[in-house]
Amino acid sequence: GAGVSQSPSNKVTEKGKDVELRCDPISGHTALYWYRQRLGQGLEFLIYFQGNSAPDKSGLPSDRFSAERTGESVSTLTIQRTQQEDSAVYLCASTPRQGANYGYTFGSGTRLTVV
């Protein structure tokens, strides 16, 4: 697509429920990143994928968080047993390839609210 697409744009869920967030990167971009941005704060790195290589999961805050990506296409970020502290905007970004000094193109994010 023309840009990075994320869905849903907003999600309200009850504490303890699982949620799944989707990211569709720019066509041809092999690297895909997930970040979390709490209200009024900076961006926290969560995970990144590069082609078919094993993902770098070093930023995932707990085992309730997981992500998958099939090849160089769509990625899903899953949060199990959501907690109120999971409330944030989850941003996805893609680049033509891993690192290599490319700036991110971000999606518009998914605003997650856990009540």
Place this chain on the structure above:
Amino acid sequence: GENVEQHPSTLSVQEGDSAVIKCTYSDSASNYFPWYKQELGKRPQLIIDIRSNVGEKKDQRIAVTLNKTAKHFSLHITETQPEDSAVYFCAAGFNKFYFGSGTKLNVKP
């Protein structure tokens, strides 16, 4: 991992004045340093970047400087305009990037 610190957290300037935002990083392996602008409720957008083999880069009213020895880099905005008002984030890394905590810039008309 990388640790990026950013100062100041808020900055208020008069229209036409200059604004400077400073960042430090900890990992000497970091080789790419982008800056993002985020307007309220919107996604961050890349405004300028600098690579580790360059000390300075300029794009119209925006410039970045990098001191690899001291592990710090800065964003300079000259002739500020009200539309420059936003939150600015620095980032540093290699392959994946860590962000500073942001600077809220307010340009008063």
